[in-house]
Amino acid sequence: MPLLILLLLASLIIGLVLAQHPWRRYQRKRIMQQAFPASWRAILKQRMPYFRALPADLQLQLKKHMQVFIAEKRFIGCEGVTVTDEMRVTIAAQACLLLLNRPDYYYPKLQQILIYPAAFVVHGQAADAAGVVSEQRRVLSGESWGQGKVVLSWQDALQGAAQPHDGRNVVIHEFAHQLDQEKGQATGAPQLSRSNDYQQWSAVMQQAFDQLQLQTANGERGLLDGYGATNPAEFFAVISEVFFEQPEPLQTQYPALYQQLSQFYRINPLSWQ
Ligand SMILES: [Zn+2]
Incomplete structure (x- = not known):
């Protein structure tokens, strides 16, 4: 009898896992059918000059990707940052540029985007050629973790969006790492x-x-x-x-x-x- 219960439980779990994908697809479809908020459009217009350069079909696609991205990922403010729609929209717009023409793909490992007000300090250890380990203090504008996290400086994310032709963009940089990290280490x-x-x-x-x-x-x-x-x-x-x-x-x-x-x-x- 316990074996039968175990088998039933196992098939239930397998069923739930298999059902998750179609369910998620259905949820995403529903999110994409919602109207793109007018206030978000205003933020795009003000903060993301790159958006205007996109062909109309890609503009539409980007907006739908952003809706799903913002609904699924958690934005967390650090060092006193209160997360606003301006932050969510400006960051999502840049992150979703990398997802154009990639249907139903939203950085599957990524769960959280941590936002610092400006460049932040990380402490770590590094070993030199002689094997001497020293404490390192580095100032970063962004960081991408293999385990579901991207860390960004809001000041740098904003600046990256405001200057779309200088070849520097911290959001594109970190999310390219996310694509790279999908299969493990970058x-x-x-x-x-x-x-x-x-x-x-x-x-x-x-x-x-x-x-x-x-x-x-x-x-x-x-x-x-x-x-x-x-x-x-x-x-x-x-x-x-x-x-x-x-x-x-x-x-x-x-x-x-x-x-x-x-x-x-x-x-x-x-x-x-
Ligand atoms: Zn990097």
Whole structure:
């Protein structure tokens, strides 16, 4: 008899897990059918000049993605921040740019977005080549955790939205890490789109990464920020910022890289100019 109960319980649990996906889909559909609040539209207009550059169909898609994103993720204020709609909308709009043409995908591991008023300090340990571990104090504008968290400086998120063509955007940077971290640790090799070819992707990335490392070692400054030379994960986050914000020079200077990113992100920002 206890075995029968166990079997019943097990099938109930399996049933619940299987039913969760269609249920979630249904909920998302309902959220997307709701009208986009007029106050959110006003915030987009005021804070997100990038939005106006998007073609009409992508504007609509972005708004629907934002509605789901805001409904599903928890925004938490830190160091005295009271979370406002202005913060939710400005951050969601930038984070959802990376989700365009990706139906029913909303950073599945991510649960919380922590918002600090400005750049924040993190303490950690680092070991040098001789194995000496030292305490480090770093000032950050954003951080992406593998375990369901993104941390952002509101001041930097706001500034990133206000300057859509400088190739710097902390929200795009951290959420590119989230895409990368979906399969585990960030490695600069996220789960690729069907149209990407893994071999080609890794050859193109490696070549551009090596080139940036060399440039940075020689003290040269170019289109890509030297921070991208830190490791392949940072490289992917840095080129994502440039792909969205400076597609023209990226396509001119790194055509193969642009093509890979265009396939990965399923958009062609060049055609919007
Ligand atoms: Zn990073």
